[in-house]
């Protein structure tokens with residue numbers, strides 16, 4: 001159990017990729033703080049599932065784009081678990097629209113959750129990681145940061161910003177025992193892609209060398225690897241998990 005004794009916070013851990021990350025990190029022996037925004041039942045289900053497998057887990061509600069809510073959540077997590085060793089910045093939203101029609105609100109709301117959210121979480125947790133000279137920050141970016149996508153200028157900016165943030169922060173904290181990496185999933189079967197029109201997903205399958213969408217667990221396993229001691233010399237990197245869609 002390579003993560004025995006560690007505590008992991010997964011933002012947006014109630015569904016999709018975040019849920020798979022909770023599962024894979026718990027399989028490694030980590031205790032899990034499952035963050036969610038609205039979906040209390042889904043978060044409770046994840047916690048029950050992890051506990052049924054013998055793990056330690058608790059759900060924590062907070063809109064991570066809100067600094068005050070995030071700080072309260074971090075206080076609750078610290079009082080429950082005493083430390084956070086691994087942070088997976090996974091919570092994210094899309095507000096797709098071609099740029100000519102995109103409203104300022106659609107632009108800002110995506111940046112607020114996908115970029116300010118990780119800022120709020122990392123600012124609150126980084127000092128204790130640096131003090132204890134061990135930490136893993138894993139940011140869930142996207143293939144869209146690398147390729148761009150029609151109707152997703154706001155999302156591409158946020159996910160591209162996340163990669164730039166990953167590389168800069170990795171340089172700042174490398175000597176403090178904290179690694180910072182990103183994963184860039186391609187198209188993965190979750191509620192987020194369920195909202196994409198079928199014809200578009202068929203086109204993605206056709207363009208993907210592996211001929212299919214990815215599964216949340218395929219991202220979760222890479223996240224567990226980045227969190228594990230085996231990844232101790234990996235920092236500032238972007239791991240692509242996309243079936244070959246972008247090389």
Ligand SMILES: NC(=O)c1ccc[n+]([C@@H]2O[C@H](COP(=O)([O-])OP(=O)(O)OC[C@H]3O[C@@H](n4cnc5c(N)ncnc54)[C@H](OP(=O)(O)O)[C@@H]3O)[C@@H](O)[C@H]2O)c1
Pocket residue numbers: 011012013014015016017018035036037038039040042062063064065089090091092093113140141142143184185186187188189190191192193
């Ligand atoms: N699916 C893909 O193909 C794909 C590809 C590349 C990257 N990604 C990225 O991977 C991450 C997860 O995607 P997904 O497909 O698993 O998404 P999803 O199924 O839509 O789940 C999103 C999760 O984020 C949480 N969330 C949303 N806004 C939040 C906020 N303000 N504060 C706290 N939690 C919030 C949701 O909580 P509730 O359950 O409470 O609503 C939910 O747990 C996102 O960052 C996404 O951009 C996804």
